Amino acid sequence: MSNAQAIELDIRIVPPRDKHPTIFRTFDALKSGENFTLINDHDPFPLRHQFEATRTGQFNWTYLEQGPAVWRVSIGKN
Numbered sequence: 294m295s296n297a298q299a300i301e302l303d304i305r306i307v308p309p310r311d312k313h314p315t316i317f318r319t320f321d322a323l324k325s326g327e328n329f330t331l332i333n334d335h336d337p338f339p340l341r342h343q344f345e346a347t348r349t350g351q352f353n354w355t356y357l358e359q360g361p362a363v364w365r366v367s368i369g370k371n
Contacts, residue, residue, distance in 0.1 A: 300329035328369030
């Protein structure tokens with residue numbers, strides 16, 4: 294399934310305390326089969342652990358770009 298309007302979430306401009314809540318709100322709003330692209334200035338690997346702990350089996354994670362300045366990750370809802 295493709296998104297007619299791709300969702301890109303540039304988290305670099307979000308205040309640090311709001312980053313993870315914003316990401317999880319975006320994910321939770323997705324329908325099954327949809328995804329969004331997370332854009333960040335560092336590897337969001339700790340976020341993946343948080344997804345695994347709180348959304349076990351509900352997501353997929355694909356690196357699209359891995360630095361050194363920009364990381365882009367496709368996060369989809371199963």
